[in-house]
Amino acid sequence: MAEKVLKKGNEVIALGAIHCGCDGYFGYPITPQSEVMETLMEEKPWETTGMVVLQAESEIASINMVYGGACCGKKVMTSSSSPGMSLMCEGLSYLAGSELPCLTANIVRGGPGLGTIQPSQGDYFQAVKGGGHGDYKIIVLAPFSAQEMYDFVGLGFDLAFKYRIPVMLLTDGMIGQMMEKVELRPQQARLSDQEIAQRYGSWATTGKTPDRKENTITSLALDAKVHEALNHKLQAKYQEITEKEVRFETLFCEDAEYLLIAYGSMARICESTIEAARAQGIKLGLLRPITLFPFPTKEIQRMIPQLKGILSVELSAGQMVEDIRLAVEGKIPVSLFGRQGGMLPTPVEVLDAFKTNYI
Amino acid sequence: MDIKDIIKPENIVYQKTKVLTNNVMHYCPGCSHGTVHKLIAEVVDEMGIQEKTIGISPVGCAVFAYNYMHIDWQQAAHGRAPALATATKRLYPDKYVFTYQGDGDLASIGTAEIMHACNRGENIVVIFINNAIYGMTGGQMAPTTLIGMKTSTTPYGRQADLNGYPLKITELIAQLEGTCFVTRQSVQTAAAARKTKKAIRKAFENSGQNKGTSFVEVVSTCNSGWKLTPVQSNTWMEENMFPFYPLGDIKDR
Numbered sequence: 001m002a003e004k005v006l007k008k009g010n011e012v013i014a015l016g017a018i019h020c021g022c023d024g025y026f027g028y029p030i031t032p033q034s035e036v037m038e039t040l041m042e043e044k045p046w047e048t049t050g051m052v053v054l055q056a057e058s059e060i061a062s063i064n065m066v067y068g069g070a071c072c073g074k075k076v077m078t079s080s081s082s083p084g085m086s087l088m089c090e091g092l093s094y095l096a097g098s099e100l101p102c103l104t105a106n107i108v109r110g111g112p113g114l115g116t117i118q119p120s121q122g123d124y125f126q127a128v129k130g131g132g133h134g135d136y137k138i139i140v141l142a143p144f145s146a147q148e149m150y151d152f153v154g155l156g157f158d159l160a161f162k163y164r165i166p167v168m169l170l171t172d173g174m175i176g177q178m179m180e181k182v183e184l185r186p187q188q189a190r191l192s193d194q195e196i197a198q199r200y201g202s203w204a205t206t207g208k209t210p211d212r213k214e215n216t217i218t219s220l221a222l223d224a225k226v227h228e229a230l231n232h233k234l235q236a237k238y239q240e241i242t243e244k245e246v247r248f249e250t251l252f253c254e255d256a257e258y259l260l261i262a263y264g265s266m267a268r269i270c271e272s273t274i275e276a277a278r279a280q281g282i283k284l285g286l287l288r289p290i291t292l293f294p295f296p297t298k299e300i301q302r303m304i305p306q307l308k309g310i311l312s313v314e315l316s317a318g319q320m321v322e323d324i325r326l327a328v329e330g331k332i333p334v335s336l337f338g339r340q341g342g343m344l345p346t347p348v349e350v351l352d353a354f355k356t357n358y359i
Numbered sequence: 360m361d362i363k364d365i366i367k368p369e370n371i372v373y374q375k376t377k378v379l380t381n382n383v384m385h386y387c388p389g390c391s392h393g394t395v396h397k398l399i400a401e402v403v404d405e406m407g408i409q410e411k412t413i414g415i416s417p418v419g420c421a422v423f424a425y426n427y428m429h430i431d432w433q434q435a436a437h438g439r440a441p442a443l444a445t446a447t448k449r450l451y452p453d454k455y456v457f458t459y460q461g462d463g464d465l466a467s468i469g470t471a472e473i474m475h476a477c478n479r480g481e482n483i484v485v486i487f488i489n490n491a492i493y494g495m496t497g498g499q500m501a502p503t504t505l506i507g508m509k510t511s512t513t514p515y516g517r518q519a520d521l522n523g524y525p526l527k528i529t530e531l532i533a534q535l536e537g538t539c540f541v542t543r544q545s546v547q548t549a550a551a552a553r554k555t556k557k558a559i560r561k562a563f564e565n566s567g568q569n570k571g572t573s574f575v576e577v578v579s580t581c582n583s584g585w586k587l588t589p590v591q592s593n594t595w596m597e598e599n600m601f602p603f604y605p606l607g608d609i610k611d612r
Contacts, residue, residue: 024446024450026446052450053450054446056442056475057475058473059469061439061472064435064439064442064472065443067439067442067443068415068435068445068447069450072413072446072451076446090436100512145486173607193451205433205447207410207411207412207413207431207454209410214430214432215431215432216425216433216434217432217434220422220432293520
């Protein structure tokens, strides 16, 4: 039987990294995600799997170490929280522009500015719309449990290498700090340098051998035609991801007349809201996007004929709600219930907000 | 005697290293970059480490360094080359990893990255081109611009009260425990270039022996930015740059 542990979401990100054969973690302390690096330092994976773990001098250095490691075809990652992730956006833009695979985790806290260390979903725009400069996207996964924090590390790396794209786990302090039972997977071996050269030698900086041309990783193209072609290539990739990689979960949606849409910690709270609503005879369902980019636009559109209204429930002033409205195109009412500043609503508050809007 | 009788392998006294590509360099005539590129390529060739060498190019004129050597390259964001090099060397400990950075890249926007990479004693080589000006963006003040020196952002000359002082970053780097070899060289004469090549060779050898960070500053010319001819630039450098940035080894252990 698989080993089960009782751990914080942040701690199992670290275990997930070791177990999926991650080659390197580079990070900088920030609340509420410091347990990721603390756990790695305690586990000492360099003595077992050979994984490199390094505390960098800043988030800027961390993401650029990830950039260097990703250039090498290695499985590398970092984690941070909102202010730190803002600093990493420059690097993410380079990683996206250079078509490199990597994993980041943003354990979001309240902003703007130094904000608060309490949970928030205020970084949705930053994660889903790009964050850094230029026309780019990254795949954004939204775990809502410690188990998903663990599982999505491996899934994130798989997607990152499949499409040569940065992947972000977007979650918040509540999921990161919450202790839950997590089922662990068997240790996966890290790829050897030879295996990496074989698999990724066509693009990665593994050392120029006589059998191939030198590899250069760059996002620079001063010729406008060349650069537009690069952008078209990126957009085609994002289109393919939009078609193939949408993930979501539904609860009581078959007969739903109204729909809550929530991700991460808010989806956990909304599960209880749905139960309370059903007990009162209200036909309420929950759609939980697991991928925020790509967004489950088609699923929302498929459900429109059966729905009288949608409530987006977010720990923000309303960010995901814009993507819902883009999907709905004004065909049915879309409302928002958002809390900010680290305030978490109770399931009853969400239900009351729903009733105020629709009943 | 026909000229074909002379052009024979046994008569070759000099040829371009095979690590350099045949691409025509974009650098201005008189610029030091081309010479330093050649020296690095020769060292890589002579040490037989072409397959094991990974270069990190900066933002600045040398962003295109990757066009000129047959090795694998990573192109870093402005100032971040030491972070890329850190990860690359730690993930591939048997490789030779070097950064190639200008004064704006290394001594201004990238001060945190270079200081901490050197302080950790990353087993990398840092080649630092100091020409006291931003070349690619069109001749603005660099952290190493001398007092009184005219640039496009110090049109009346650099003044300490307005612009601060020129930064002797190499002396700071030498203070860090992680560095094993810190030197300042130049390439304006054949003799100077030979010394620089020796320093680069030592830096790469140190990296192979995991001795810590080796840091080679090359005091360089930017005749376009300085608005002087190449020959005038060399003279100006010798008369103005060398007194403030004296040549020689600062640390060797």
